[in-house]
Amino acid sequence: MQHPRRFLPSISALRALEALDRLGSASAAAEELCLTQGAVSRQLQALEAQLGVSLVRRDRKKLHLSPEAQTYAREIRDALDKITQSTLRVQTAPLTGTLNLAILPAFGMRWLMPRLPEFARRHPDITINMTTRLQEFSFGSEPIDAAIHFGNAIWPGTESLLLKSEQLLPVCSPELVANGRFIPPQQILEMPLLHIQTRPTAWLDWFELQGVTASPEDLGGTMYDQFSTITQAAQHGLGVALMPDYLVEQDIATGRLTALQPQATEASGAYYLVWPKSKARDPALTKFRHWLEGQAQPEDPLPR
Numbered sequence: 001m002q003h004p005r006r007f008l009p010s011i012s013a014l015r016a017l018e019a020l021d022r023l024g025s026a027s028a029a030a031e032e033l034c035l036t037q038g039a040v041s042r043q044l045q046a047l048e049a050q051l052g053v054s055l056v057r058r059d060r061k062k063l064h065l066s067p068e069a070q071t072y073a074r075e076i077r078d079a080l081d082k083i084t085q086s087t088l089r090v091q092t093a094p095l096t097g098t099l100n101l102a103i104l105p106a107f108g109m110r111w112l113m114p115r116l117p118e119f120a121r122r123h124p125d126i127t128i129n130m131t132t133r134l135q136e137f138s139f140g141s142e143p144i145d146a147a148i149h150f151g152n153a154i155w156p157g158t159e160s161l162l163l164k165s166e167q168l169l170p171v172c173s174p175e176l177v178a179n180g181r182f183i184p185p186q187q188i189l190e191m192p193l194l195h196i197q198t199r200p201t202a203w204l205d206w207f208e209l210q211g212v213t214a215s216p217e218d219l220g221g222t223m224y225d226q227f228s229t230i231t232q233a234a235q236h237g238l239g240v241a242l243m244p245d246y247l248v249e250q251d252i253a254t255g256r257l258t259a260l261q262p263q264a265t266e267a268s269g270a271y272y273l274v275w276p277k278s279k280a281r282d283p284a285l286t287k288f289r290h291w292l293e294g295q296a297q298p299e300d301p302l303p304r
Contacts, residue, residue, distance in 0.1 A: 009047050011083075014076050016043035017055065017065070021073035026063045085143045097126045097284035102133040102147035106227040106247055107271055111164065112148065119291050126284045134198055134225065139276040145285050146275035150198070155274050161289060163271040163296045167245045167264035168206060171257040173237040183260040185210035192239035193221035194230050202242050205268050231257075 019029035020040070030037045041063065044056050055069035065073060103112060108130065116128070133147060136155070153160040170188055177183060183191075189212060193203055207214040221239055224230035227247055234241040235256050245264040251257040273292055279285055 006050065009050055010043075011080075013043045013047040013050075014080065016040050017047060017069065018073050018077050018080060020044070020056075020063060021065050021070055022077070082143070097287075099126060099128045099282075099284040099288055100143055100145045101128055101130050101288075102137070102142075102144045103130050104134065104148055104150060104271075105132050106244070107148060107150070108132075110246060111271070115295055119288065122291065123287050126287060128288070139279075145279050145282060146273060146288070149272050149274045151269045151272075153272055153274075157278075158274050158276050159280060160275075161273040161292060161296060163273055163292065165270045166267040168202070168242050168267050169245045169248065169264040170206070170240050170242050170260040171248050171252065172234050172240040172260060174255060174258045175237050176240070177258060177260065182262055185212045185261075188240060188260055189214055189218060193219055194233050194239040194241040195219075195221055195223045196227065196230055196242075197223055197225045199269075202267070206242055206265060209265055 015033060016029060016035075019032050020026060023029050023032065026037045026040050029035075030040045033040065035043075044063070048055050053068070055066060055072070057064040057066060119126075119128075131144070133144075136149070136151075137144070137147075139147075139158070148163070149155065149160075150166075153162070170183075172191070176191070185207060189207060196202065203219050204214060204216060222233065224233060227243065230241050231243065231248065231251065233239065234243075235251065240260065244267075248257055248259075252259055273289065273296075275285055275289070
């Protein structure tokens with residue numbers, strides 16, 4: 001795709017525009033960019049001349065962006081961020097291959113991390129950079145090659161590999177139950193429930209599997225964004241959490257938590273490795289995917 005020169009202003013001019021919008025004054029923008037205020041003003045004048053649009057209002061030596069220029073600056077900021085990330089990736093990536101992987105914090109720590117040393121031994125030429133993502137995102141707008149995702153395999157424009165299913169167990173502080181006894185699901189429904197943001201229907205699905213009729217209005221309680229925080233809330237007696245069994249096994253064994261049911265229930269979702277179709281032949285991703293196929297054995301328990 002060709003990009004006409006008139007639509008490609010200089011990076012220096014765009015940086016001046018973005019800095020003025022973000023910092024609010026030409027002096028602050030000049031200081032950040034290591035320029036004089038006059039140089040910042042000239043950069044903006046050159047940008048206006050190239051675009052044929054008035055971007056800056058000048059009032060008693062102060063520069064203010066028009067509403068249209070502010071919108072343009074926000075869009076430019078995203079583009080500059082992408083250029084920066086891409087440049088950093090090129091500078092830091094080894095010649096032999098790199099993989100930018102989005103992970104879920106708890107699953108990444110408990111399932112992926114213990115296995116990665118084996119991958120590193122087999123493929124010392126590949127560097128895996130990891131970042132945390134709790135929600136779905138667009139591969140097209142982020143510099144991520146693949147992601148570990150919980151839910152189903154439906155993600156437009158992608159391919160996927162099933163890694164593991166998950167077993168859920170209701171747990172709470174021993175202080176909330178007498179003698180550590182199991183609690184019928186109907187009685188659990190009457191207790192304060194703790195929810196995880198990434199799985200808003202988890203409790204509703206669980207009660208349905210237990211044969212208990214419940215509506216969203218019946219499931220009040222507090223919301224948490226990560227398993228680490230919801231575990232702490234359960235340990236301190238704030239309510240009952242519906243947790244993956246591998247995340248609370250140690251807490252149950254040490255008495256920090258107690259299980260309210262004798263057996264865990266399989267969750268409706270599962271963990272997948274997901275990648276965009278456009279990356280399917282990437283050498284680093286291909287090696288990582290083929291290695292994970294040997295790790296993704298649903299009949300094996302998750303490592304404790």
